[in-house]
Amino acid sequence: MFQENEARRVFFWREKLGPRLILFLILSLFLVFGLRLWYLQIYKGDYFARQSEDNRQRRLALYAPRGRILDRDDRLLAINEPSYSLAIVREDCKDIGQTLSKISRRTGVPLQDIRENYELGKKRVKPFNNQVIIPDISFSQLAHIQGHAQHLPGVHIVVRPRRHYVAPEALSHVLGYVAQADERELITDTELSPGDNVGKQGLEAVLEQRLRGDKGLKQLEVDAVGRIIREETLVSPRPGEDVRLSLDLELQRKVYETMQGKAGGVAVMNPDNGQLLALVSSPGYDSNSFVRGLSSKKWKEMINDPRHPLQNRCIQSTYPPGSVFKLVVSACGLMLGELKPDKEIYCSGKYKLGRRVFRCWKKRGHGRVDFERSLIESCDVYYYKLGEELGVDRLSDFTRECGFGEKTGIALPYENSGLIPDRAWKREKYGEPWQGGETLNMSIGQGSVLVTPLQVARYVSALLNGGWLYRPALILSREKLDPEKIPVDAKVRNMITRTMIKTVEEPHGTAWRLRTPDATIGGKTGTAQVIKLMEKHEDKDLEEIPYRFRDHAWMASFGVKGDKRYVVVVMVEHGGHGGSGAGPIVKKIYDFLFSEKE
Amino acid sequence: MFDRRLIAYINWPILGLLFILFAAGVLNLYSASSLRLEEGVAVTPIYKKQLLWGAVALGGMLVCMLFDYRHLSALSWYIYVVTIILLICVLWYGKTIGGSQRWLDLFFFNFQPAEAAKVSILILGARMLSRVEGLVGWRDLLKICVAVAIPALLIIRQPDLGTGLSLILFAGGMIVYCGLRAGVLRAIVILLPLVLPFGWLFLHDYQKERILTFLNPESDPLGSGYHIIQSKIAIGSGGFWGKGFLEGSQSQLRFLPEKHTDFAFAVFGEEWGFVGAILLLVLFCALLYQIFLISLEAKDDFGRYLCIGVFFYFFWQIVVNIGMVLGLMPVVGMPLPFISYGGSASVVNFCLIGLVLNVSMRRFMFKRK
Numbered sequence: 001m002f003q004e005n006e007a008r009r010v011f012f013w014r015e016k017l018g019p020r021l022i023l024f025l026i027l028s029l030f031l032v033f034g035l036r037l038w039y040l041q042i043y044k045g046d047y048f049a050r051q052s053e054d055n056r057q058r059r060l061a062l063y064a065p066r067g068r069i070l071d072r073d074d075r076l077l078a079i080n081e082p083s084y085s086l087a088i089v090r091e092d093c094k095d096i097g098q099t100l101s102k103i104s105r106r107t108g109v110p111l112q113d114i115r116e117n118y119e120l121g122k123k124r125v126k127p128f129n130n131q132v133i134i135p136d137i138s139f140s141q142l143a144h145i146q147g148h149a150q151h152l153p154g155v156h157i158v159v160r161p162r163r164h165y166v167a168p169e170a171l172s173h174v175l176g177y178v179a180q181a182d183e184r185e186l187i188t189d190t191e192l193s194p195g196d197n198v199g200k201q202g203l204e205a206v207l208e209q210r211l212r213g214d215k216g217l218k219q220l221e222v223d224a225v226g227r228i229i230r231e232e233t234l235v236s237p238r239p240g241e242d243v244r245l246s247l248d249l250e251l252q253r254k255v256y257e258t259m260q261g262k263a264g265g266v267a268v269m270n271p272d273n274g275q276l277l278a279l280v281s282s283p284g285y286d287s288n289s290f291v292r293g294l295s296s297k298k299w300k301e302m303i304n305d306p307r308h309p310l311q312n313r314c315i316q317s318t319y320p321p322g323s324v325f326k327l328v329v330s331a332c333g334l335m336l337g338e339l340k341p342d343k344e345i346y347c348s349g350k351y352k353l354g355r356r357v358f359r360c361w362k363k364r365g366h367g368r369v370d371f372e373r374s375l376i377e378s379c380d381v382y383y384y385k386l387g388e389e390l391g392v393d394r395l396s397d398f399t400r401e402c403g404f405g406e407k408t409g410i411a412l413p414y415e416n417s418g419l420i421p422d423r424a425w426k427r428e429k430y431g432e433p434w435q436g437g438e439t440l441n442m443s444i445g446q447g448s449v450l451v452t453p454l455q456v457a458r459y460v461s462a463l464l465n466g467g468w469l470y471r472p473a474l475i476l477s478r479e480k481l482d483p484e485k486i487p488v489d490a491k492v493r494n495m496i497t498r499t500m501i502k503t504v505e506e507p508h509g510t511a512w513r514l515r516t517p518d519a520t521i522g523g524k525t526g527t528a529q530v531i532k533l534m535e536k537h538e539d540k541d542l543e544e545i546p547y548r549f550r551d552h553a554w555m556a557s558f559g560v561k562g563d564k565r566y567v568v569v570v571m572v573e574h575g576g577h578g579g580s581g582a583g584p585i586v587k588k589i590y591d592f593l594f595s596e597k598e
Numbered sequence: 599m600f601d602r603r604l605i606a607y608i609n610w611p612i613l614g615l616l617f618i619l620f621a622a623g624v625l626n627l628y629s630a631s632s633l634r635l636e637e638g639v640a641v642t643p644i645y646k647k648q649l650l651w652g653a654v655a656l657g658g659m660l661v662c663m664l665f666d667y668r669h670l671s672a673l674s675w676y677i678y679v680v681t682i683i684l685l686i687c688v689l690w691y692g693k694t695i696g697g698s699q700r701w702l703d704l705f706f707f708n709f710q711p712a713e714a715a716k717v718s719i720l721i722l723g724a725r726m727l728s729r730v731e732g733l734v735g736w737r738d739l740l741k742i743c744v745a746v747a748i749p750a751l752l753i754i755r756q757p758d759l760g761t762g763l764s765l766i767l768f769a770g771g772m773i774v775y776c777g778l779r780a781g782v783l784r785a786i787v788i789l790l791p792l793v794l795p796f797g798w799l800f801l802h803d804y805q806k807e808r809i810l811t812f813l814n815p816e817s818d819p820l821g822s823g824y825h826i827i828q829s830k831i832a833i834g835s836g837g838f839w840g841k842g843f844l845e846g847s848q849s850q851l852r853f854l855p856e857k858h859t860d861f862a863f864a865v866f867g868e869e870w871g872f873v874g875a876i877l878l879l880v881l882f883c884a885l886l887y888q889i890f891l892i893s894l895e896a897k898d899d900f901g902r903y904l905c906i907g908v909f910f911y912f913f914w915q916i917v918v919n920i921g922m923v924l925g926l927m928p929v930v931g932m933p934l935p936f937i938s939y940g941g942s943a944s945v946v947n948f949c950l951i952g953l954v955l956n957v958s959m960r961r962f963m964f965k966r967k
Contacts, residue, residue: 010732013777021775022890022906025913030883034876036924040834041872048834055831056847 056223058089058129061193062216062233063160067240069175069203069211071249072277072476076166078175078204083162084142085195087130090122092154100133102152107141109134120183121194130156132195135180136292163197163204163291167249169284170256173312174247174412174474176202177287179294191215197291202312203243203474206411213240244476246275254592255280258585264553264572265313265453267472268589271461271558271567274470274483276410278589279454281313315408315415318450319571322526322578323378323510324554325445327496328459329386330375332398334492338389341371341495347381351440358384358440361527375499376509378525380444387443392434395442396422402459402469402486404451409471418455421448446529456556457569462486463493464558464565497522500558511555513583519561519594523586525578526554550574553581559590566593608663609958612888616951619881619936620944623862624648627939629844630858630865644858644939651941655948662952666960670953671900674718674725678745681718684711685752692756700756712761713942715749717949719765720907723772728899733777742773759805760932764914771910772903809928825855830925833867833875840871858939860931863923878937882916892958901957908950 040048069078086103093099100118104111117133125131137145142157149155163178165171178197186192191214198212199205216237221230255266259282268278285302294302302310311317333339349365351358360366360380366373374382387395400406405420419425421442423434441447454472462469467490468483488496500522503509511523529551553575558567568589575581624645631644670677684702688711692699702709722745730738746769754762778786798806832848841847846868849857857865867875886909893905912935919934921927933940935947 006732009780010777013733018775018777018906019890019894022893022909026883026886026890029886029913029917030879032926033879033920033924036926037833037867037872037875037879040830040924041836041867041875042838044834045837048831049837051831052835052848055828 054126056221058126058220058222059234060130060218060220062218062235062237064213064215064237065161065239066163066178066197067207067211067213068242070242070244071247071252072245073248074244075249077171077245077247077249079164079166080161081164082159083136084139085132085158085160086134086137086141086145087132087156087158087195088118089130089154089156090125094153099152099155102148103133103145103155106144106148106152107134107137109137109141117194120186124186124194130158132158132193135195135197136162158195163288165287165291167253167256168287168289170253170280171247171249172202172284172287172309173281173314174202174245174252174279175287176200176204176206176413177290178204179290200290202412203245205413207243207475210243211240214238245474246270246277246476247279247474248277251589251592252278252280255589256282256284258588259572262572262575262585263307263313264570264575264582265315265317266571266585266589267314267454267457267567267569268593269457269461269472269567269569271464271565273473274458274461274468275473275476277566279314279474281311283307283309285309312412312414313571313573314453315410315412316452318416318418318452319552319554319573320447320449320528321445321451321456322528322552322554323380323445324456324524324526324556324578325443325449325451326375326378326383327463327500327524327556328399328402328404329383329390329395329443329445330371331402331463331486331488331492331496332390332395333386334371334495335398335488336390336394339371339386344368344370345374345382345385347379349381351381351384353384353388353436353440356437358437371495372499372502375496375524376503376506378510383443384440387439388436390439390443392422392439392442395439396420398487401484402488403462403484404449404455404459408452408454408458410454411474416452418452419448419450445526453569453571456554456571457567459486460556460558460569461567463488463497464567466490467493497558500524504557510579511557511583513579514555514557514559514587514590516559516587516590516594519559519590521557521559521590523555523557523583525583526552526556527576527578527581528552528554530574547574550576551581554578555582555586557586557590559593561594564593566590568593603962604959607959607962609888609892609955612885612892612951612955612958615881615885615888616936616948619878619885620652622866622878622881623937624652625843626862626866626869626937627858629846629869630849630862630939632844647941648939648944651944652948654941655945658945659948659952659955662949663956663959665956667901667904667953667956668898668960670721670904671725671728674722677718678722681711681715682748682752685715685749687711689752689755700758710942712753712756712758713946715753716761716765716768716911717946719746719749719769720904720911720950723769724900724903724907727772727776727903730776733779734773734782735779736782739773739778739782742769757802758931759801760918760930763930764911764918764932767914768907768910771913772907775906775910776903825861825929826922826925828854829861829864829923832861832864833924836868836871836875838872840867840869840874843869845869859933860919860929860938861923862938863920863934866937867923879920882912886913886916889954892954895961896957897961901960905954905957908954911950912947 065080068076071077088099090096100114101111104114114133121131165175177200179200181192181196181198185198186194192198199208214237216233217235219232219234220228222228251268255278259266259280262282264282266278266280267276269276330339347360347366347369349360349363366377366379369379369382399420405418407415407417426432426434438447442449458469458472467485467488469486470483501520503511504514504521504523510525514521514523530549553572555570555578568586570582570585572581627645627648688699688702693701700710700712702711723742726742746765750762750765753765828848832854835848846865848854848868849865854861854864866878889905889909893902893909896902896905915932915935918927918930918932922929933943
């Protein structure tokens with residue numbers, strides 16, 4: 001029985017199960033692999049076809065040279081020179097960690113910096129394409145890498161144009177600079193790849209799209225070790241547009257030179273179209289150092305520098321205008337009928353409002369003062385009285401219509417609008433009602449009034465050009481500007497400009513330092529208190545007062561010679577008196593302007 | 599001594615399949631060994647060598663057909679002992695290539711005793727199984743296991759995991775085909791899953807890594823996952839019709855590793871597409887089916903198990919190799935019969951087909967003996 005059972009089992013296994021097992025194996029071999037082949041080759045065929053193309057075809061960017069920046073006479077301000085960057089093709093590197101540390105050793109660039117760049121680019125650059133890990137290497141570093149090229153598979157030198165600024169310090173605030181694109185810029189701008197430079201400040205940032213141009217594309221067919229088999233240009237790069245500025249390089253240099261050692265801002269404007277011939281902020285900084293890449297230590301130094309070299313003082317810093325503001329307040333008085341030009345006021349050196357006493361800068365007083373004398377000798381008492389009569393509401397409205405308290409709209413980033421205080425502002429800021437004394441302070445350009453040098457230049461231009469408040473222009477173009485008009489009629493404008501000329505020409509005029517033979521110069525000084533003038537500093541010489549307590553020196557001026565007209569505004573931080581602190585600088589600028597072209 | 603009928607009984611289909619497969623292999627090798635350079639395509643003469651080996655292998659096959667296979671049964675133990683000695687010799691005197699000590703330098707060529715071990719296990723296994731009465735019991739199983747384990751372990755020591763495993767795999771296939779007693783079957787079904795994890799402990803680090811990257815190839819796309827990824831890209835990018843002969847960019851541009859040995863099928867799939875790969879698969883299945891048919895016709899158990907052994911020998915190689923190339927199995931160095939480049943392997947493959955033909959030729963000849 002058992003025997004029979006066993007025999008049946010053996011028979012069953014040998015004759016049925018075994019052969020069926022074999023057939024089953026053959027069938028499943030075919031079905032499983034057949035299905036897998038179908039899945040890989042048909043179902044996912046397109047996907048793998050693309051992968052295989054990616055494998056052998058690498059795309060290289062052909063860099064477009066950034067548009068050059070020229071001055072009004074086609075002198076070069078910003079150009080491109082070749083620079084060398086180090087890039088790796090990740091897929092060609094056997095061991096990326098080792099490659100990076102080798103690179104670090106050969107170039108002397110800290111491994112951490114290289115790693116940071118590597119991590120930044122890893123997400124964006126395909127493994128078969130060049131990924132820049134050290135933008136901008138020096139010739140000696142280049143030599144070290146080239147010499148060991150055979151030990152560094154997958155490491156490439158990429159030649160690309162790099163920005164160079166001809167006058168890096170004088171033009172630093174206007175042109176700004178380009179620097180390596182950061183994480184945020186790479187996310188928002190998909191055309192950028194790691195290692196690319198992008199405009200960060202000034203015109204470089206504002207004109208980024210015009211200057212940048214479009215990258216081209218080169219396709220390479222390579223084998224597995226990265227050897228190039230074939231290459232083809234798919235898209236030619238489109239160079240960036242050249243941009244011509246209204247600036248005059250020689251003038252800009254000259255002005256920057258004159259401001260050497262001082263902190264302040266200078267604007268030289270053509271009053272008839274608002275074009276800037278020079279826009280200088282001092283101290284400047286070396287914009288080329290940003291292009292080469294600034295170490296974080298140097299960056300911190302720059303940020304913490306008490307002289308704030310990164311600040312563009314013409315548009316980003318605001319100052320109390322001091323007596324320069326009298327050009328606006330007097331126009332307001334004349335226009336609104338509160339000021340009769342011939343009416344005289346007695347200045348005893350003091351003006352009382354309630355229990356408070358407001359003092360004139362001239363302790364002994366100016367005596368009898370009419371409109372002309374009030375501007376020429378810059379009598380404070382005259383304006384205290386005018387201010388009281390005008391009231392803060394009318395005064396601040398008028399001032400705003402003259403372009404203060406708002407951005408001029410110049411094509412530079414981070415412009416400050418300044419501040420024209422009024423009742424609403426006071427209530428919001430301090431929760432207190434407006435005090436009459438504040439109106440008095442405001443009418444001599446003190447208190448909370450804050451303006452930028454460029455706003456002053458624009459206003460003075462409007463006085464000269466028929467009342468047009470142009471948007472200050474840096475870029476030469478035929479674009480029709482659409483200016484606003486200041487609410488000052490021709491008669492009043494003439495009165496003010498005539499008085500400004502007298503301020504220069506009359507012996508008691510505060511701007512006498514500007515006197516220039518053969519040219520008509522008009523000016524108005526300003527001495528803006530930084531803090532409430534302390535008694536103890538009052539009689540001291542400028543040098544004896546600590547720097548940060550010294551007054552800001554202003555000079556707003558215009559000069560006419562033949563058919564040339566210029567507006568020059570100079571503001572020297574802690575420069576002391578307007579006439580002595582800013583006057584000589586303005587004088588030098590006119591000397592240059594009027595001598596140069598002859 | 600020579601009988602005309604022998605020629606009449608030669609299994610022509612199997613011979614035909616053999617030649618088609620070998621021709622396809624050489625053609626594929628021609629492409630796999632060519633490189634696309636700037637100047638055009640350069641071909642290294644590997645395919646010529648393979649042709650030369652093919653001639654040698656053909657000779658070996660004829661030799662394997664000439665004598666009556668039943669003599670092998672009697673000689674099987676002697677062959678086995680000689681093989682073991684050779685394997686031990688390799689451990690001491692072997693030539694080291696690529697980190698493993700597999701070759702014996704026989705002056706005119708390098709000989710892999712592991713290849714011989716496959717043949718001898720095949721013959722010994724067939725003999726042992728043919729002597730089993732009824733189904734395989736514990737005692738028979740133990741005997742066979744020891745006989746297989748000795749050479750298998752020696753080979754894995756070299757280290758050559760692929761060949762060692764294939765030894766165990768095809769011996770196992772033969773045993774299962776022969777049939778197991780109910781108790782043995784039950785015990786194996788329960789114990790095998792318990793024992794396998796311990797095998798993990800005996801693997802080299804690189805072997806463990808291969809298995810881990812098989813499970814997740816993207817974890818190390820440049821290291822051990824590279825082979826699988828590039829191989830899948832090669833196969834997949836072939837599409838339906840393939841990129842055409844000598845047009846496979848994956849292999850021509852050397853993205854594909856080991857393309858003339860272990861990954862030869864990927865080259866084939868890339869250049870000949872779905873159509874070509876399926877055709878090749880059909881050829882392999884047909885060959886296996888023919889071997890199976892011969893085993894059914896064999897007139898004695900020894901011949902039958904010999905054929906089944908050859909069947910499993912090819913079957914496992916095809917499964918492991920194509921499975922690896924298609925990303926279904928971990929990377930284990932196992933060539934694809936007739937398609938991959940390899941001298942000793944070709945000779946062994948042809949000889950084994952020769953044995954199958956031998957069995958087939960002599961299926962009616964028993965009375966003569």
